[in-house]
Amino acid sequence: MSASSGIPRPRPLRRAFTAAVATLGLAAALATAATAPADASAPTPPSGWTQVFVDDFNGAAGSGVNTADWQYDTGTSYPGGAANWGTGEVETMTSSTSNVALDGNGNLLITPRRDASGHWTSGRIETTRSDFQPPAGGKLRVQARIQMPNVTGAAAKGYWPAFWMLGAPFRGNYWNWPGIGELDIMENVQGLNTDWATMHCGTNPGGPCNETSGIGNSTSCAGTTCQAGFHTYAMEWDRSTSPEEIRFYLDGVNFHTVRANQVDATTWANATNHGYFLILNVAMGGGFPAAFGGGPDGGTEPGHPMAVDYVQVLRSSGGGTTPPPTGNRDAYSPVQAESYDSQSGVVTETTTDTGGGQDIGSLANGDWALYKGVNFGSTAARQFYARVASGAAGGVSGLVEVRLDSRGNAPVGSFAVGDTGGWQSWRTVPANIGAVTGTHDVYLTFTSGQPADFVNVNWFDFGH
Known part of the structure; x- marks a missing residue:
């Protein structure tokens, strides 16, 4: 529901007199x-x-x-x-x-x-x-x-x-x-x-x-x-x-x-x-x-x-672009896919998924996106979730992979995805990953045995 849809809205505020209250502690x-x-x-x-x-x-x-x-x-x-x-x-x-x-x-x-x-x-x-x-x-x-x-x-x-x-x-x-x-x-x-x-x-x-x-x-x-x-x-x-x-x-x-x-x-x-x-x-x-x-x-x-x-x-002072997040990401809150710090082969586009905004698309074999400074904390993450959609032709599929700190490192986890019913037909797909703690640069990499685009990504996060 939009806040402009006729909801009665009250307004502004600030200082008048200090109320005496009991201190209840933190x-x-x-x-x-x-x-x-x-x-x-x-x-x-x-x-x-x-x-x-x-x-x-x-x-x-x-x-x-x-x-x-x-x-x-x-x-x-x-x-x-x-x-x-x-x-x-x-x-x-x-x-x-x-x-x-x-x-x-x-x-x-x-x-x-x-x-x-x-x-x-x-x-x-x-x-x-x-x-x-x-x-x-x-x-x-x-x-x-x-x-x-x-x-x-x-x-x-x-x-x-x-x-x-x-x-x-x-x-x-x-x-x-x-x-x-x-x-x-x-x-x-x-x-x-x-x-x-x-x-x-x-x-x-x-x-x-x-x-x-x-x-x-x-x-x-x-x-x-x-x-x-x-x-x-x-x-x-x-x-x-x-x-x-x-x-x-x-x-x-x-x-x-x-x-x-x-x-x-x-x-x-x-x-x-x-x-x-x-x-x-x-x-x-x-x-x-x-x-x-x-x-x-x-x-x-x-x-x-x-x-x-x-x-x-x-x-x-100039036009510039919206500053992308550069680290300090919470692994357990959604990382918007379009907020990458660097990428190859990635296109951003408007999404009709819940919440609107943008997704990344045109993802095919060899493409990747980097998200710096993802904080997993001291309790190991063992799950990866990604919001994905695909309108790939029959028989076309590929892997969405998670790599840490270098694109050359082996994936800590991945899942396969093919046609979900359309390029804006979204589903959240889980995958098991190796235990991860601490703060890492996260790479999403996309691997397929053929050259066609096979997936869009809206957001991803992790779980214990």
Whole structure:
């Protein structure tokens, strides 16, 4: 379901007064986040890109965020702003390490909690900087590697984690939304395996940006769910194109694009002719969860954190291309096939598979693709999964192989694939592999006894 499909959407938020809450400790949050892999540092910026902000959230377990980079939003509103952060949510935001703290393993945990009287607290932080925007003719890329609160079903009622941005003119005004712009890079409710991305602009209600819903779209996390594993959520604001574009990505796949010519020139200028600041928060309740059954209620489980591995902002002064991931990949989250670091014989194309985006195709004997820095951790991976499709003629087939660190090394595993019913008829194929731990460069290699194309690949990952 698209976030622009008439879902009632509430809005902005920040500091009012500090709530006094009991410090409950980090034990429950750390237990819930135990499945989080070790810290994967933010990727090194590729050629042509400059890193202008990064936080890897390295620090002692139980410590707060770096207040040189982040400020806490506390209470139930911005000063003089709309009540309940303008969204109808029910929690009180605090700066307590019970709600916002590092886990000691390179992750930030934002943890909603409920006290004995049923009152909810949670955390919301925003960057002190509010000048994030692309240069003229260039690009801005904002990305974070996040595991949503690992809770689903009735226990997740009311959960509303988000990674988003607000236009700088909102600070100190708090009543000029949505004209000053909002970019929701990741929103989720009710523990659904869904990532919503939305641009808010114009006037409310209605207007050129369909408020309060905004201009949005959604997609699902592939491989591991959004709740069960880390995924990378990104926004790329591109002033090198005509018209100007704002694109949203999940694990490297562009699933939503907003273009300047979708609204009038004044609306676009009001939303984009200034910098932005970044926000991370977990709300409880409000209009968005209400559209999917409401909550929180007595069955909602407190104590499930949103875990954030890193937040990174890059700028490019020229057109360039979307920076590919260069290492720091999680073996147990989907690696999008088109995110290769190097290749031979590979063609990218639009896919109609679930989640959209692109696949790699025209794959035949001798072709290959390289994915640097895949982290398998200390528990051995023994399974390989790939999302493949084939429209190969009868009798045409080949092997999809996994090799580590060199194309000359023997495959650690492979599977055979032939016609699946069409080049966009997708299936997930498993294969056993030799035990793999640590971090490796992964090569997908394609081998066949004849020269014809035999497979397309959308994504792959690994399992224990």
